[in-house]
Amino acid sequence: MTAKAIQWLDDRxxxxxxxxxxxxxxxxxxxxxxxxxxxxxxxxxxxxxVITGTLLLFYYRPTVAEGFDSVRFLMTRVEFGWLIRSxxxxxxxxxxxxxxxHMFSVVFTHAYRPPRELTWASGIVLLGLMLxxxxxxxxxxxxxxxxxxxxxxxxxxxxxxxxxxxxxxILRGGDDVGAATLTRFFALxxxxxxxxxxxxxxxxxxxxxxxxxxxxPWVAESSVxxxxxxxxxxxxxxxxxxxxxxxxxxxxxxxxxxxGQKADLFASAPNGIRPEWYFxxxxxxxxxxxxxxxxFEGELLGIAGFGALAAAWALLPVWGVxxxxxxRVKLVSGAAVVLAVYLAVFSLLGYYK
Amino acid sequence: xxxxxxxxxxxxxALIAQTRDSCIQCHSSMDGEIQKPALLIKDDxxxxxxxxxxxxxxxxRTSDDxxxxxxxxxxxxxxxxxxxxxxFCARCHSDPNFMRRxxxxxxxxxxxxxxxxxxxxxxxxGDENVxxxxxxxxxxxxxxxxxxAAPVYPTHIPDTCGRCHADAQRMAKYGIPTDQLxxxxxxxxWADLKNGDLAAPTCASCHGNHGAKPPEVSSxxxxxxxxxxxxxxxxxxxxxxxxxxxxxxxxxCIVCHSNHGIHPPSTAMLAGPQAVCSKCHEPDTPGxxxxxxxxxxxxxxxxxxNHSDAVLTQADQxxxxxSDAQEKLSDGRExxxxxxxxxxxxxxxxxxxxxxxxxxxAAETLRAGQEALHEKNVRRIGxxxxxxxxxxxxxxIWLLIRRLEVGGSGYIEPSSRxx
Numbered sequence: 001m002t003a004k005a006i007q008w009l010d011d012r013x014x015x016x017x018x019x020x021x022x023x024x025x026x027x028x029x030x031x032x033x034x035x036x037x038x039x040x041x042x043x044x045x046x047x048x049x050v051i052t053g054t055l056l057l058f059y060y061r062p063t064v065a066e067g068f069d070s071v072r073f074l075m076t077r078v079e080f081g082w083l084i085r086s087x088x089x090x091x092x093x094x095x096x097x098x099x100x101x102h103m104f105s106v107v108f109t110h111a112y113r114p115p116r117e118l119t120w121a122s123g124i125v126l127l128g129l130m131l132x133x134x135x136x137x138x139x140x141x142x143x144x145x146x147x148x149x150x151x152x153x154x155x156x157x158x159x160x161x162x163x164x165x166x167x168x169x170i171l172r173g174g175d176d177v178g179a180a181t182l183t184r185f186f187a188l189x190x191x192x193x194x195x196x197x198x199x200x201x202x203x204x205x206x207x208x209x210x211x212x213x214x215x216x217p218w219v220a221e222s223s224v225x226x227x228x229x230x231x232x233x234x235x236x237x238x239x240x241x242x243x244x245x246x247x248x249x250x251x252x253x254x255x256x257x258x259x260g261q262k263a264d265l266f267a268s269a270p271n272g273i274r275p276e277w278y279f280x281x282x283x284x285x286x287x288x289x290x291x292x293x294x295x296f297e298g299e300l301l302g303i304a305g306f307g308a309l310a311a312a313w314a315l316l317p318v319w320g321v322x323x324x325x326x327x328r329v330k331l332v333s334g335a336a337v338v339l340a341v342y343l344a345v346f347s348l349l350g351y352y353k
Numbered sequence: 354x355x356x357x358x359x360x361x362x363x364x365x366x367a368l369i370a371q372t373r374d375s376c377i378q379c380h381s382s383m384d385g386e387i388q389k390p391a392l393l394i395k396d397d398x399x400x401x402x403x404x405x406x407x408x409x410x411x412x413x414r415t416s417d418d419x420x421x422x423x424x425x426x427x428x429x430x431x432x433x434x435x436x437x438x439x440x441f442c443a444r445c446h447s448d449p450n451f452m453r454r455x456x457x458x459x460x461x462x463x464x465x466x467x468x469x470x471x472x473x474x475x476x477x478x479g480d481e482n483v484x485x486x487x488x489x490x491x492x493x494x495x496x497x498x499x500x501x502a503a504p505v506y507p508t509h510i511p512d513t514c515g516r517c518h519a520d521a522q523r524m525a526k527y528g529i530p531t532d533q534l535x536x537x538x539x540x541x542x543w544a545d546l547k548n549g550d551l552a553a554p555t556c557a558s559c560h561g562n563h564g565a566k567p568p569e570v571s572s573x574x575x576x577x578x579x580x581x582x583x584x585x586x587x588x589x590x591x592x593x594x595x596x597x598x599x600x601x602x603x604x605x606c607i608v609c610h611s612n613h614g615i616h617p618p619s620t621a622m623l624a625g626p627q628a629v630c631s632k633c634h635e636p637d638t639p640g641x642x643x644x645x646x647x648x649x650x651x652x653x654x655x656x657x658x659n660h661s662d663a664v665l666t667q668a669d670q671x672x673x674x675x676s677d678a679q680e681k682l683s684d685g686r687e688x689x690x691x692x693x694x695x696x697x698x699x700x701x702x703x704x705x706x707x708x709x710x711x712x713x714x715a716a717e718t719l720r721a722g723q724e725a726l727h728e729k730n731v732r733r734i735g736x737x738x739x740x741x742x743x744x745x746x747x748x749x750i751w752l753l754i755r756r757l758e759v760g761g762s763g764y765i766e767p768s769s770r771x772x
């Protein structure tokens with residue numbers, strides 16, 4: 001009966017093709033194999049986000065009047081509502097952290113080399129989308145901290161050269177953060193960004209399947225052992241996912257994500273207002289830049305600098321390889337160390353100062 | 354054409370002549386007391402509004418010749434006599450048409466009020482020891498009342514009044530106490546003012562400013578009731594209102610709360626060794642027992658709300674979401690205020706309703722806090738069970754991997770790969 005059902009599905013869906021693909025997929029075993037897991041963890045956390053986000057949608061109401069109270073209702077009155085919201089918030093932060101680790105592991109193992117330029121580019125887009133999810137989702141509970149952090153965040157976006165004012169206005173849906181901002185951040189968070197993320201995640205995964213797993217330049221591809229992806233590597237990945245699930249559960253149960261106070265548009269900004277940790281380095285850098293540098297406005301210069309840095313980073317496959325298509329190991333690793341140290345140090349300074 | 358040219362050339366000189374002020378120029382270059390006004394005037398509100406020495410003292414500011422600048426023919430009147438100061442200031446400050454040019458809402462009744470004050474009445478009798486305009490507002494560096502550096506800015510008023518009223522030597526001939534400032538500095542009003550609450554009462558809030566005089570016995574409750582409206586209304590309906598209206602040394606509120614040294618009220622005023630009720634009601638009399646009962650109710654509600662608050666804070670610090678219960682707790686605090694308010698009717702049954710409502714809130718919020726703490730423990734247990742099952746599953750997967758990979762199955766050696 002089961003065999004018949006599988007055959008019936010195979011005739012219609014071509015499952016045997018997938019099985020063949022899985023049978024042929026292998027993963028190289030070497031000193032950096034452990035870093036392969038981070039892409040999978042990011043995918044797992046993305047799945048958690050989709051599931052918990054959908055559950056949150058059953059109760060969340062995206063209006064200034066009801067937004068905060070609907071989240072509070074969910075956390076206090078709905079069975080396991082606190083767990084769903086806490087896991088969604090913690091998972092969002094872990095996802096961004098894991099995405100950064102994944103990105104740096106790709107850089108340090110020089111996996112951006114041809115033919116994986118598009119895999120890198122789609123990954124950078126996905127990282128940007130994750131930050132977009134973080135920024136838009138942060139406002140949705142409509143609490144005091146998120147309201148003022150969004151004011152600061154949209155102000156910073158408004159400092160972008162030439163198009164800043166238009167960007168700030170489009171993001172806010174007006175001159176200031178208000179009801180229109182909440183509804184459009186909601187639309188971005190639950191519809192626009194998920195659709196784009198779905199497309200890029202699919203492309204990213206397909207490219208990984210198409211090009212296989214990259215081997216670091218210092219490992220001779222011809223002499224490396226491989227392990228079958230399915231079931232051997234997949235089962236290991238599954239163990240890591242379970243571990244991630246345990247970590248998420250522990251964080252949600254021991255440190256439930258707090259709700260704070262309802263946003264008061266007429267209150268003065270609370271002390272020590274700062275963005276989420278993943279924007280802290282940029283935030284602190286902007287604070288350090290003088291208001292005017294030569295003839296330029298400091299903030300504008302900072303934003304332009306970040307834009308140039310992001311563009312250069314996205315173009316890593318262009319400047320990070322030589323004409324023969326080999327990685328410029330020292331240059332890229334050096335740049336990655338500088339970037340990682342900058343992000344870590346400035347994030348810590350931004351948090352503690 | 355020639356006329357226009359000359360006029361244009363002379364315009365700067367004409368402007369300089371108009372803005373120059375020989376009084377300030379000459380007095381600035383002098384020494385001692387006579388120099389002071391010229392230095393102080395830079396901080397003066399009148400000067401900031403375009404007025405200068407000659408606008409009060411008369412004379413010709415455009416002349417460098419002292420005999421012309423300070424000539425009576427030019428209207429120079431010099432410094433007014435102390436007894437004439439109020440009229441001197443009132444020349445402008447009682448003139449609505451003049452004052453409107455600077456500030457349309459500015460009051461112009463200060464002089465009229467001053468004449469009704471104890472200060473004004475004594476000054477009229479020739480007593481130069483009493484306060485005139487300049488004693489409170491200063492002279493030559495007169496600042497706007499809203500200027501924090503002004504001696505009549507709320508936070509400075511106690512010191513400004515106390516400069517005379519706390520001076521035992523100066524007050525000796527009037528036979529009035531001089532401990533008001535010291536008492537006020539122990540009061541709840543001063544504590545609030547010191548903490549930046551500019552609405553907190555100062556001397557002028559109760560005594561008036563320009564028409565300053567002690568409140569009559571009959572008007573004390575009205576004075577306190579200006580701010581404590583509902584308390585005064587309840588007190589007026591109480592059995593005590595007619596009894597204390599004629600009490601010696603002022604009646605009404607101050608019988609229990611005193612006047613200048615008003616301390617934060619507490620139930621110690623109702624019962625115990627410091628109780629003000631016990632001055633009239635012995636503890637074992639019906640009145641004393643009622644006072645003790647009311648104190649017990651208020652203390653009971655306060656303690657119950659504090660207990661709920663502590664439990665909710667504990668739950669909050671453990672990361673539990675209890676903000677709706679914490680908001681609800683503020684209703685209970687409001688009931689406590691209502692109970693204290695009802696107490697001023699001195700009818701115990703009037704206190705029942707807010708006390709009971711407050712106790713209900715305390716019980717409800719306590720329950721919410723305890724449930725949150727219980728829920729916290731349930732979560733920890735749930736987490737432990739989940740982690741246990743996850744660990745078992747991971748172990749099972751690990752065993753499965755070991756079984757699958759017996760003999761190196763699943764591994765592809767480089768030598769066995771197709772080229």
